[in-house]
Amino acid sequence: MVEPKPKTAAEEVFAAEFAVLSTAERIATEGLPNVAEWQREFSELVRKYRALLKQAVKMTGIGDTTQSRLLRIQHELEAKNRELLEKNQALIRAQEALLHSQVRAQTIFSAYTEALPGTVLDGRYRLERKIGAGGYGAVYEATHLALNTTVAVKILQPRGISVTPEELDRFKREGISACRVQHPNAVNVIDFGISSNGLAYLVMELLQGITLGQELKRLGRLSPQRCLDIILPVASVLAEAHAMHIVHRDIKPDNIFLHRPPTGEVVKLLDFGLAKLMSPEDGAHPEATRGLIVGTPKYMPPERLSFLPYDGRADIYSLGIVTYEILAGRPPFTAQNGNVAALMTAHLQSVPPPLASLAPDVPPILEAVTMRMLHKVPSSRPTAQEVVRLLRPLSHH
Numbered sequence: 001m002v003e004p005k006p007k008t009a010a011e012e013v014f015a016a017e018f019a020v021l022s023t024a025e026r027i028a029t030e031g032l033p034n035v036a037e038w039q040r041e042f043s044e045l046v047r048k049y050r051a052l053l054k055q056a057v058k059m060t061g062i063g064d065t066t067q068s069r070l071l072r073i074q075h076e077l078e079a080k081n082r083e084l085l086e087k088n089q090a091l092i093r094a095q096e097a098l099l100h101s102q103v104r105a106q107t108i109f110s111a112y113t114e115a116l117p118g119t120v121l122d123g124r125y126r127l128e129r130k131i132g133a134g135g136y137g138a139v140y141e142a143t144h145l146a147l148n149t150t151v152a153v154k155i156l157q158p159r160g161i162s163v164t165p166e167e168l169d170r171f172k173r174e175g176i177s178a179c180r181v182q183h184p185n186a187v188n189v190i191d192f193g194i195s196s197n198g199l200a201y202l203v204m205e206l207l208q209g210i211t212l213g214q215e216l217k218r219l220g221r222l223s224p225q226r227c228l229d230i231i232l233p234v235a236s237v238l239a240e241a242h243a244m245h246i247v248h249r250d251i252k253p254d255n256i257f258l259h260r261p262p263t264g265e266v267v268k269l270l271d272f273g274l275a276k277l278m279s280p281e282d283g284a285h286p287e288a289t290r291g292l293i294v295g296t297p298k299y300m301p302p303e304r305l306s307f308l309p310y311d312g313r314a315d316i317y318s319l320g321i322v323t324y325e326i327l328a329g330r331p332p333f334t335a336q337n338g339n340v341a342a343l344m345t346a347h348l349q350s351v352p353p354p355l356a357s358l359a360p361d362v363p364p365i366l367e368a369v370t371m372r373m374l375h376k377v378p379s380s381r382p383t384a385q386e387v388v389r390l391l392r393p394l395s396h397h
Contacts, residue, residue: 113138113155120145121195125153125203141206144190151190152207156200181241185233187257187268207268209260212322213253221329224362228395230256231323232388233267238319239384242312248272251318252299253325297340298331302348302376313378316387320373327366328358332374348376363394 113130117140120126125142131152132139142153179189191203212230216222222230234256241248248255250271257268295304301317303310325331332352335343352374355367362370369390375381382390 116140116155121153121199121201122193124191125151125201127153142203144203150206152204154202154204180244181237181246181272183237183240185237185267185269186241187270207257207259209258209265211254211270212256212258212326215258216253216325216329221359222326224327224359224366224394225396227323227326228366228391229397230258230267230326231319232391232395234269234319234322235384235387235391237269238312238315239388242315242384246272247310247312248315248318249304250295250299251315251322252296253322256322297343297347298333298335300344300347301378303378305344305347310378312384313381316373316381316384317375317378319384319387320370320381323370323373324352324355327362327370328355330358366391366394 113133116138117127117129121142124145126145127140127142128150129141130138131141137155137157140153140155142151143149144151187207188205189202190205192201194200234251238248238251248269251269255270257270259266259268297305299318299321301310301314304314321331321333333343333346333350352371355362355370359367369382369387373381373387
């Protein structure tokens with residue numbers, strides 16, 4: 001076997017130069033994910049350039065040429081690095097401005113809503129006191145002046161300076177959808193409209209109690225029987241809504257209310273504001289607004305995260321996440337360090353940890369139904385009616 005001929009000093013310099021050039025071209029073409037990595041790569045390239053320059057200047061005939069080429073490459077990379085730094089700084093400034101704008105809008109709306117008690121909407125509803133707030137508005141205890149009864153009024157929070165047509169449409173959908181779902185476990189919507197001074201509002205029955213989200217924060221996890229007491233009424237509401245081609249799209253603990261009147265607890269499903277009305281002819285279909293995911297990523301099914309067609313079984317996946325969280329004391333997937341992208345990837349690709357490993361006291365049927373609800377393939381999930389049929393025998397009520 002013939003031994004390879006040793007490289008000359010010139011060949012070694014050219015080989016090293018080619019490697020540096022390849023790295024520079026890769027960085028310029030593909031980019032790097034953040035400024036810190038750019039700076040590390042750039043520092044390493046500069047170190048290599050300087051080593052090559054020292055070698056090049058010692059070599060007759062190629063020193064000046066190599067030095068000139070390396071200096072040109074170094075200048076180009078320095079210019080590219082400055083450009084990327086400027087772009088990154090501009091992006092940071094834009095993000096800070098957007099965040100500042102959102103915080104300012106939230107602060108202004110919060111201050112505005114604090115001043116609303118005493119306001120009369122359309123001569124019919126007098127706002128008495130603010131009792132809650134969420135991503136879509138503020139809720140007040142109010143008086144129905146004609147009937148002299150107490151109701152809840154929800155005021156829409158605009159995303160910008162004023163309410164957009166899209167926001168008004170969404171707000172009206174909540175009223176229409178909730179009015180169509182006549183079920184003892186759905187919040188009763190009495191009226192909705194836009195006041196003479198431009199306030200979009202919903203009038204609902206006034207509930208007393210706490211949300212499931214608050215209950216879970218207080219207790220951590222609940223017993224299997226308590227879980228059934230909450231999940232079965234919600235599944236029953238969804239079965240009726242799905243039969244009318246209404247998909248809720250935001251099933252989560254904060255939208256499940258534990259109403260506690262003197263007659264005993266009644267579970268209520270709230271906030272049909274994200275409800276998707278689907279005509280029988282259309283069946284399942286993708287998001288109306290491409291590129292905009294409406295809902296809460298922590299409880300969102302894979303098909304909606306992928307902008308694929310969906311139907312009522314999207315709600316079943318979300319209900320499965322809630323059921324898992326009630327029984328295990330934690331959802332199957334979480335955003336580590338606030339990494340929402342990783343959370344979405346988990347919904348799309350990861351298998352939930354077996355429920356029995358976190359909650360060994362859960363009956364096998366309840367565990368099996370919960371894990372079926374979390375299936376990545378919608379057709380493999382049970383319908384809301386099937387959830388009720390399968391779990392009802394386990395309930396003591």
